[in-house]
Amino acid sequence: MNPTALLAEAEALLPELAALRHDLHRIPEIGLELPLTQARVLEALDGLGLEVSTGAVLGSVVAVLRGGRPGPAVLLRGDMDALPVTEDSGEAFTSTHEGVMHACGHDLHVAGLVGAARLLAARRDELAGSVVLMFQPGEEGFHGARTMIEEGVLDAAGERVVAAYGVHVVSSMVPLGVVTGRPGTQMAASDQLYVRVRGRGGHGSMPHLAADPVTVAAEIVLALQTAVTRQFDAHDPVVVSVGRIAAGTVDNVIPEVAEIDATVRTFSHEQHAMIPERLTRVAEHVAAAHGLTADVVYERGYPVTVNDAAEVARAERVVTDLLGEGRYETALRPVSGAEDFSYVLQEVPGAFLFVGATPAGADPATAPYNHSAQARFDDSSLAVSAAVLAGLALDRLAQG
Numbered sequence: 001m002n003p004t005a006l007l008a009e010a011e012a013l014l015p016e017l018a019a020l021r022h023d024l025h026r027i028p029e030i031g032l033e034l035p036l037t038q039a040r041v042l043e044a045l046d047g048l049g050l051e052v053s054t055g056a057v058l059g060s061v062v063a064v065l066r067g068g069r070p071g072p073a074v075l076l077r078g079d080m081d082a083l084p085v086t087e088d089s090g091e092a093f094t095s096t097h098e099g100v101m102h103a104c105g106h107d108l109h110v111a112g113l114v115g116a117a118r119l120l121a122a123r124r125d126e127l128a129g130s131v132v133l134m135f136q137p138g139e140e141g142f143h144g145a146r147t148m149i150e151e152g153v154l155d156a157a158g159e160r161v162v163a164a165y166g167v168h169v170v171s172s173m174v175p176l177g178v179v180t181g182r183p184g185t186q187m188a189a190s191d192q193l194y195v196r197v198r199g200r201g202g203h204g205s206m207p208h209l210a211a212d213p214v215t216v217a218a219e220i221v222l223a224l225q226t227a228v229t230r231q232f233d234a235h236d237p238v239v240v241s242v243g244r245i246a247a248g249t250v251d252n253v254i255p256e257v258a259e260i261d262a263t264v265r266t267f268s269h270e271q272h273a274m275i276p277e278r279l280t281r282v283a284e285h286v287a288a289a290h291g292l293t294a295d296v297v298y299e300r301g302y303p304v305t306v307n308d309a310a311e312v313a314r315a316e317r318v319v320t321d322l323l324g325e326g327r328y329e330t331a332l333r334p335v336s337g338a339e340d341f342s343y344v345l346q347e348v349p350g351a352f353l354f355v356g357a358t359p360a361g362a363d364p365a366t367a368p369y370n371h372s373a374q375a376r377f378d379d380s381s382l383a384v385s386a387a388v389l390a391g392l393a394l395d396r397l398a399q400g
């Protein structure tokens with residue numbers, strides 16, 4: 001791979017990639033069916049000589065690029081869906097879909113992956129193996145990656161891919177054009193805990209004749225925090241935040257039920273495996289101690305996103321070769337958000353990286369972050385994403 005040529009070509013593609021990104025930004029779609037986005041992706045890939053297929057039960061696009069020489073297959077992924085946010089970014093290409101916005105930058109992921117496809121297609125003859133391009137809907141809570149795996153994306157080239165790579169743009173925190181990653185845990189697992197404390201309603205003046213779920217719910221909220229500090233290794237953090245608590249109608253009526261909803265974040269497969277049983281036990285037994293019952297529903301969200309150490313080392317080398325010294329930074333800590341590329345990295349080694357897209361001139365410390373209605377992403381990051389994705393595929397295939 002000639003890194004200078006690859007980056008120069010990616011930068012030459014910038015006007016075209018930015019135009020595609022702006023088109024997608026105007027027509028954001030939510031969930032697993034993204035008909036307008038899917039059609040735009042198919043149009044962008046047309047003429048590149050790829051083997052293109054679309055999802056059976058979701059609006060995905062899988063494109064396989066066959067190299068001129070034999071070799072293994074690698075996977076590059078870009079997610080495509082938007083969020084239920086009313087855009088307030090002030091961009092000229094603002095959303096035309098009421099209440100829907102590409103607030104997480106997935107429009108840049110699509111355009112960046114199209115850019116990588118163009119760069120790789122231009123090098124088809126020197127490519128020793130195949131590249132699977134995974135255009136994924138439903139990242140924002142819909143488990144789209146898991147469904148694409150069930151539909152065979154990892155074997156789309158006719159054999160299991162040997163490595164998988166993805167990038168995520170961020171509109172603050174990381175300076176423009178800087179790429180970050182870390183070996184091991186890159187992002188958290190995110191689950192939901194729903195507790196319904198069931199008591200017996202009554203008059204507030206005579207609580208001994210009722211069974212008050214409010215005091216028990218309050219005790220459960222605090223007991224969950226005690227469990228976090230007493231039952232889990234402090235060096236392998238667990239975060240439990242009760243975001244919603246609800247009960248009753250008026251000051252002098254003891255209600256029948258109190259509701260607690262919490263988000264649960266873990267950073268290792270071990271903690272993720274053991275936490276449902278422990279939190280359920282705390283809620284049920286605190287309720288039982290007072291003669292009440294707690295119905296607990298524990299819902300699994302996305303698993304922990306774990307990077308392969310050797311693939312992160314490759315990413316550091318590829319980014320530095322492409323962009324120069326100082327453009328790759330090792331993230332000191334995992335990100336406490338969650339990501340469904342985790343399902344891919346459970347199956348094959350790979351790396352998930354963050355690409356700084358803080359708008360030029362904005363302060364990375366204060367610029368609105370992903371998911372904000374004001375979030376803005378710098379178009380120049382598209383060349384970085386395209387070059388890094390293509391560079392990772394080229395480097396891995398050169399290894400044989």
Ligand SMILES: [Zn+2]
Binds near residue numbers: 105106139168
């Ligand atoms: Zn995202």
